[in-house]
Amino acid sequence: MIGFNGQMRLCKRSIKYLGSLWLTIPLLAITVIVVSIGTFLEGNSGSHQIAESWIYHHPLFYFVLFLYFVNILFATFTRWPFQKKHIPFLTAHLGLLMLLTGVGIKGLFGMQGVMRLHEGEGSHLVLLMDEWGLFGRNGEKRFSFKITPDRPFHEGDTIFTPLEILPHGEKYWEAWISNERLTVNGLPAVEISSWEGKTEPPKVDLPEFELSVLKTDEPLLTLLPWKEEKPWLLFLQDSASKISIYHLHHDGFQQKIFDPKSPGEIILYDGGKAGYGVEMPPFSSPLFLRTSPAHPPKKPEDARPILRLKAEKNGEMIEKLIPYDSDGSGLSLPIFDTLVKFQPLAIRIPHHLHLYKAKTLYRPGTTTPESYEAKIKVDGQPFTLRMNEVYESPSGYRFYLSNIHGAPNEVKEVHLAVNYDPAKYILTYPGGALIVLGALLLLFRKQRVVLEDLH
Secondary structure, eight states: OOOHHHHHHHHHHHHHHHTSHHHHHHHHHHHHHHHHHHHHHHHHHOOHHHHIIIIITSHHHHHHHHHHHHHHHHHHHTTOSOOGGGHHHHHHHHHHHHHHHHHHHHHHHOEEEEEEEETTEEEEEEEEEEEEEEEEEETTEEEEEEOOTTOOEEETTEEEEEEEEESOEEEEEEOEEETTEEEOTTSOOOBOEEOOSSSOOOOEEOSSOEEEEEEOOOOGGGTGGGOOSSOEEEEEEOTTOOEEEEEEETTEEEEEEEBTTBOOSOEESGGGTTOEEEEETTEEEEEEEEEEEOOOOSSGGGOOOEEEEEEEETTEEEEEEEEBOTTSOSOOEEETTEEEEEEEEEEEEEEEEEEEEEEEEEOTTSSOEEEEEEEEEETTEEEEEETTBOEEOTTSEEEEEEEEESOTTSOOEEEEEEEEOTTIIIIIHHHHHHHHHHHHHHHHHHHHHHHHHHO
16 A cells, blocks of 8 residues: 555656656657548548548547646646746746637537528528537427437427438439329329330320320320320320420420429428429429438538438327438428428527628629628628628627629528637637747747857
8 A cells, every 4th residue: 555655756756747748749649640540531531521520529639639738737837936937938838728728618619600691681590510400480480409319309389309310311302293193283193104105105085185194215206196186294204203294285385394303493382381392384293302211422521311300299290201401491391380401500699690782703704703792781780791801790700701602683692601719819819829929938038048158
């Protein structure tokens, strides 16, 4: 058993080691190796997210940073009792401690996200791209919850329970033809028939026109010989699942192409609460979003997660697969009387931004964008954001102009990068200044010692 004196000696040795180069050098070596691995992973995979999750955001990497803090702190106290000659050393080490503390506070309490605004629109919501959330709206009421599997949350009389998040999935839209049958409002549900162009295509005789629903890669010209006096409505689904709709009548014909990956113009039934549809007047069809799990891609940035969500209301239960909407601009899906969307978590910030004008500046005589410009109001105060001009609020929020979408005659959509560092002015910037000051004081002290030796 170690006595009191032995414990004191062990304590002094531990303190001396924690503040010595014997700890600093291994930490530097580990940092070089770890950063090299991170650089290799990012370069080899083309994914910054892999390097972040495996290296820079790993708990062991934060532990190494904590050991740096401990090493610098104990190295400072090994100079006790402090003397005047220690001022440069103490100044630089205090700056390092402040800098590391600021980095830690930013990691724990800071924020980095995206704000989307349309011209004439205002918002105080920021999307956190590294956190998942469920965003919903019921009339004028809006809500946003952080998603934790198997943790239910209540919104009104509806209980939402995220069951699981699948790593990747494919989504596509289904309309006009669903489950091998015609789905057109007001028309009978006719089963699709395969047709190879050798025989007369199957037709359904309706009062105002004939109807054919065919699975074929044959062009329209091969069908024209079977056109009769009566108008003919054709739905042709090719091997890529694209649907071509033709309405042949006495005055000519109408044509529409439906792509499962891009449905085009969409009809909202009851603001979206009753679902969606597509149309080729005078015909319309319900629009269904289909989702299926798929093998994840190599780059996590290319993954499209799927949320399996259960909703319960008044004894009724619904379970749906909801694809991830990476920028929150897609359609919300109806669940009971609520529209929901699986997207980055939306949080409220203490500033309200209003966009009233955005434009793209082009190089003279070309259509190549040169810069972007957005006129905004932050809490009622006007400011013009440009690519090299950032707005920073007194509370530490910084707003960067990231991108502008929309044709010249359309309403523009602006993406703003939002950054918040609560320790920037208290610790990080002062710490950096103290490091520079300590280095200058040390340099000045060494020059003075050399001059004194020469004299």
